[in-house]
Amino acid sequence: MKNGQLITIKELVKDYPVGKGYFRALEDINLTIGEGEFAGLVGPSGSGKTTLLNIVGSLDVPTKGEVNVLGQSIGSLNARQSANLRNHSLGFIFQTYNLLPVYNVFENVELPLLLLKMEKDKRRELVDQALEWVGLQDKRKSRPAQLSGGECQRVSIARAMVKSPKIVLADEPTANLDAKNSHNILQTMEKLNQELKTTFIFATHDDKVIQYLHRKISLDDGRVVNDEQIIKE
Amino acid sequence: MITFIIKGLIRDHHRSLFPIIMVTIGVFITVFFQAFMGGFLTDMIDSTARFSSGHVKIMSRAYAENSDQVPNDLALTGVNELMTKLKQEYPDMTWVKRIQFGGLLDIPDENGETRSQATVAGLGVDLLSPGSTEIKTMNIAKSVKSGRMPQSPCEVLVSNDMAQRLGINLGESATLISSSMYGSLAISNFTVVGTIHFGIEMMDRGAMIVDVADIQQVLNMENAAGEILGYLPDGVYNDEKSQMIANKFNQKYADSVDEFAPVMGTLKEISNLSDYLDLANNMAATIAFIFVIIMSIVLWNAGLLGGLRRYGEVGVRLAIGEHKRHIYLSLIYESICIGLVGTVIGTALGLTAGYFMQKYGLDFSSTMKNINMMIPLVFKAKITPVTFYIGFFPGLLSTTLGTALAGIGIYKRQTASLFKELET
Ligand SMILES: Nc1ncnc2c1ncn2[C@@H]1O[C@H](COP(=O)(O)OP(=O)(O)O)[C@@H](O)[C@H]1O
Ligand SMILES: [Mg+2]
Numbered sequence: 001m002k003n004g005q006l007i008t009i010k011e012l013v014k015d016y017p018v019g020k021g022y023f024r025a026l027e028d029i030n031l032t033i034g035e036g037e038f039a040g041l042v043g044p045s046g047s048g049k050t051t052l053l054n055i056v057g058s059l060d061v062p063t064k065g066e067v068n069v070l071g072q073s074i075g076s077l078n079a080r081q082s083a084n085l086r087n088h089s090l091g092f093i094f095q096t097y098n099l100l101p102v103y104n105v106f107e108n109v110e111l112p113l114l115l116l117k118m119e120k121d122k123r124r125e126l127v128d129q130a131l132e133w134v135g136l137q138d139k140r141k142s143r144p145a146q147l148s149g150g151e152c153q154r155v156s157i158a159r160a161m162v163k164s165p166k167i168v169l170a171d172e173p174t175a176n177l178d179a180k181n182s183h184n185i186l187q188t189m190e191k192l193n194q195e196l197k198t199t200f201i202f203a204t205h206d207d208k209v210i211q212y213l214h215r216k217i218s219l220d221d222g223r224v225v226n227d228e229q230i231i232k233e
Numbered sequence: 234m235i236t237f238i239i240k241g242l243i244r245d246h247h248r249s250l251f252p253i254i255m256v257t258i259g260v261f262i263t264v265f266f267q268a269f270m271g272g273f274l275t276d277m278i279d280s281t282a283r284f285s286s287g288h289v290k291i292m293s294r295a296y297a298e299n300s301d302q303v304p305n306d307l308a309l310t311g312v313n314e315l316m317t318k319l320k321q322e323y324p325d326m327t328w329v330k331r332i333q334f335g336g337l338l339d340i341p342d343e344n345g346e347t348r349s350q351a352t353v354a355g356l357g358v359d360l361l362s363p364g365s366t367e368i369k370t371m372n373i374a375k376s377v378k379s380g381r382m383p384q385s386p387c388e389v390l391v392s393n394d395m396a397q398r399l400g401i402n403l404g405e406s407a408t409l410i411s412s413s414m415y416g417s418l419a420i421s422n423f424t425v426v427g428t429i430h431f432g433i434e435m436m437d438r439g440a441m442i443v444d445v446a447d448i449q450q451v452l453n454m455e456n457a458a459g460e461i462l463g464y465l466p467d468g469v470y471n472d473e474k475s476q477m478i479a480n481k482f483n484q485k486y487a488d489s490v491d492e493f494a495p496v497m498g499t500l501k502e503i504s505n506l507s508d509y510l511d512l513a514n515n516m517a518a519t520i521a522f523i524f525v526i527i528m529s530i531v532l533w534n535a536g537l538l539g540g541l542r543r544y545g546e547v548g549v550r551l552a553i554g555e556h557k558r559h560i561y562l563s564l565i566y567e568s569i570c571i572g573l574v575g576t577v578i579g580t581a582l583g584l585t586a587g588y589f590m591q592k593y594g595l596d597f598s599s600t601m602k603n604i605n606m607m608i609p610l611v612f613k614a615k616i617t618p619v620t621f622y623i624g625f626f627p628g629l630l631s632t633t634l635g636t637a638l639a640g641i642g643i644y645k646r647q648t649a650s651l652f653k654e655l656e657t
Binding site: 050059079082083087159 | 234237240241244245248545546548549550551552553554555556557559648649651652653655
């Protein structure tokens with residue numbers, strides 16, 4: 001973790017086995033991502049965005065090359081170690097929210113803290129705070145089925161943020177949302193990024209998301225074709 | 234985390250209701266069956282003791298060897314002296330003599346010609362001496378179907394079935410044709426004063442109940458008897474005690490070479506009930522085991538379906554960083570909760586049903602012909618301490634086993650495709 005770099009990727013290659021051979025989904029990726037970035041992997045469908053996010057999130061492993069996340073080499077972690085990395089330091093936001101239907105908003109947000117074996121009072125405090133961040137204090141007792149899509153995605157942001165992870169990974173977070181809700185959650189995430197210095201990495205091809213990004217990493221056919229900082233006034 | 238699991242169970246009926254119902258049914262059947270078998274066995278032992286073997290039984294060695302033929306020519310002699318000694322040595326126990334005999338019962342018409350005839354299985358018991366315990370032991374007075382108890386010598390009871398079959402009227406005379414202790418023909422007239430129905434097929438088929446003193450006289454068995462039965466003070470069979478008494482008794486005659494020397498056996502030895510006891514215990518265990526397997530498979534499949542329904546949930550939990558082992562264990566905890574609830578309900582239901590069957594019984598008399606054992610015709614359950622806990626084996630084992638199998642899928646799950654899976 002030199003020079004405040006949270007993620008260092010060197011000469012990453014990812015092959016998926018297909019039939020007798022393999023399909024190369026990522027080729028020679030070199031990237032560093034630092035603390036507090038609000039970055040997006042952008043590109044057409046099939047360009048490898050999700051694959052890259054998966055590897056950074058320690059859900060998958062590199063075929064070749066070195067991926068270092070928070071000082072840990074992804075390729076060398078066992079299942080337990082990668083689960084620990086995710087549990088302690090990474091937050092995930094999915095396209096389809098993936099809230100647990102039988103639990104209410106509070107309990108859904110509380111789950112990661114339960115896994116961290118946190119005290120009850122501490123959990124309550126952190127969940128309340130996270131719900132405040134996303135503006136859902138008054139929905140704490142609601143079940144996911146009673147919420148709108150935008151509200152669900154905000155619950156899932158709260159769930160990702162509640163343990164104050166270093167990095168939040170969001171795969172197409174707006175794909176199921178209308179424009180208004182998309183802007184709403186993006187503003188929420190932008191605010192959290194600024195206030196808490198949490199690093200956000202998106203995988204998206206949605207222009208609404210792209211216009212919020214501070215850094216746009218363009219992928220095509222498994223390669224990085226462009227990587228630009230976007231200066232906001 | 235436990236509260237988290239329990240909340241999930243209570244709110245998600247699909248997750249809890251079906252498995253609980255399954256477990257409840259399986260546990261109910263196991264518990265009820267156990268109570269049923271327990272009652273059946275207790276009744277079987279009890280009626281065997283009352284009607285056939287006592288808790289201990291003394292016969293002559295020769296008689297004992299051929300006891301299925303009821304060979305009265307090999308009967309015990311010097312019975313009065315022997316019984317006096319027994320009563321001195323075991324004053325708390327009850328000692329009675331009985332004579333089983335076979336023969337032909339002949340019902341004459343008014344001219345003395347045979348009107349009808351049948352073979353009888355007779356039993357000579359002490360009906361007339363004051364203070365006889367036999368009427369109570371064999372429940373004779375209450376089993377009289379018509380007529381009355383014999384009150385003086387030469388009055389007999391015959392089984393109700395046979396009385397109807399032979400067309401015997403109360404007060405009529407019947408002639409017993411049998412063979413005496415010395416092998417000669419023994420013919421004697423009795424008056425049928427009542428009919429009897431014990432509710433035990435073997436006793437009711439062709440029984441004739443005679444006072445033991447009468448039959449001693451008829452068969453030239455003065456001071457002799459086929460069997461002396463002993464009953465423990467509290468009237469409940471205790472194998473250990475009986476065995477001790479028998480050992481002590483038999484020791485006294487250990488050196489004798491006389492084939493007419495008395496030999497004492499316990500209910501368990503004499504009746505072959507030990508085999509049935511083992512069988513019945515094995516059956517209860519087998520039933521419990523079968524339920525463990527059946528329910529495990531059903532619950533495994535239910536778990537698989539539930540697992541599919543909860544595919545997303547498991548995926549999110551993996552992505553959030555929950556260890557596979559932890560998820561697996563939490564599913565096992567869930568199944569233990571379900572197993573416990575189902576077991577408690579199933580046991581409660583089983584106990585309730587068992588209790589009613591213990592109180593009222595179930596009448597099987599019409600289905601139990603031709604059975605050569607002392608099987609009671611009204612089945613009653615018996616609730617024992619085992620009844621309270623036996624259900625926990627199938628209840629908990631099947632749920633945990635079923636979930637353990639279904640949950641293996643969690644270990645097979647690749648995190649690599651989670652994002653993709655969770656997007657659909
Ligand atoms: N598990 C897999 N097995 C084989 N091919 C895969 C697998 N996952 C993704 N791919 C392929 O890799 C490429 C990149 O996929 P993905 O990272 O999902 O793209 P994006 O998220 O940019 O749409 C696609 O061509 C896809 O078909
Ligand atoms: Mg994708």
